[in-house]
Amino acid sequence: MSHPNAGHANESYRFVQLSDLHLSSIDRPNPLQLCNKRILGYLSWLKRRRFTHQEWILDRAISALHDLAVDYHLVTGDLTHIGLKQEFTQCRRWLNKLGTGADTLVIPGNHDLYVDSTWQDSFAAWQDLMLDDVGLVSQLKQKTAAGKLDQMYPQVRVRQQVVFIALCSVFPAPWLRATGRINQQQLMRLKFVLNDPALADHCKVLLIHHPITITHTRKRKSLLNHADVCALLKHSPVDLVVHGHGHTRTLEYLACEDGRNTPIVGMASSSSTSAHELQRAEFKLFDVRRGHHNWHISMQSYQFDSTAEQFKPAEVCVVSELV
Numbered sequence: 001m002s003h004p005n006a007g008h009a010n011e012s013y014r015f016v017q018l019s020d021l022h023l024s025s026i027d028r029p030n031p032l033q034l035c036n037k038r039i040l041g042y043l044s045w046l047k048r049r050r051f052t053h054q055e056w057i058l059d060r061a062i063s064a065l066h067d068l069a070v071d072y073h074l075v076t077g078d079l080t081h082i083g084l085k086q087e088f089t090q091c092r093r094w095l096n097k098l099g100t101g102a103d104t105l106v107i108p109g110n111h112d113l114y115v116d117s118t119w120q121d122s123f124a125a126w127q128d129l130m131l132d133d134v135g136l137v138s139q140l141k142q143k144t145a146a147g148k149l150d151q152m153y154p155q156v157r158v159r160q161q162v163v164f165i166a167l168c169s170v171f172p173a174p175w176l177r178a179t180g181r182i183n184q185q186q187l188m189r190l191k192f193v194l195n196d197p198a199l200a201d202h203c204k205v206l207l208i209h210h211p212i213t214i215t216h217t218r219k220r221k222s223l224l225n226h227a228d229v230c231a232l233l234k235h236s237p238v239d240l241v242v243h244g245h246g247h248t249r250t251l252e253y254l255a256c257e258d259g260r261n262t263p264i265v266g267m268a269s270s271s272s273t274s275a276h277e278l279q280r281a282e283f284k285l286f287d288v289r290r291g292h293h294n295w296h297i298s299m300q301s302y303q304f305d306s307t308a309e310q311f312k313p314a315e316v317c318v319v320s321e322l323v
């Protein structure tokens, strides 16, 4: 699926972001699996979500990606609806069509950790797509999914001139909440990564499921300690933040202490059947190359055309210079 440096300028690095796939179906769940908060998510799926997200749309995205010479794939969470073991397995089958651990990085969304479960019954199915190049998850003492996720992030992958820094913003949120947070230990480790001299010469791309601002987010879905995360990123900037969760196309900037403005990109669900302009299914294509003074990052949204039943490119937007 990966075609390094084929079809686009040799000096640029190209990656794609997909998000909020919600691609699983929850036919005939074991009633015992629903004796908790999952019952709400299941009812929501029965009534609405099974119609508003479609796997065949994601397959059209894969077809479009075949011609785009993509070097790397990012999936910014919420692949499932209520995080059942059978959903993780279904999603893995689709992820195998997208890429491998060498060229694909997946982070968890709040729906993937709807309630806590064992690692084996959940994220173990995607483990090679989530770990960094060292892959130490087996040494983590915590046995539950939430416990392991809390310990293992950030995950860092270096690919050519780009470093992908993955965060985990999810925890088993209370009933009727889809909030997120970055725990203090993860924030401390992130500070260390952002100031690592070995990464100073790389374009830093930060992945997080929840948006790091509250501009477009209702309180019950927000990142609880967004102010802490923004404060760290103002002091120790990255070059790009990509997130999911909002199912809406957004572009904001974070004004940093060194004078730069970091683009914060949010996107629509990649499997959405919505006809709303800002919520039509999309994937985002990014090209990164070294500029004279900073990284030159261009972004192009491929949006689903329901008449043609295929993804079509919108205009290219140079996000690193729109300030």
Ligand SMILES: [Fe+2]
Pocket: 078, 109, 110, 111, 178, 209, 244, 245, 246
């Ligand atoms: Fe989400």
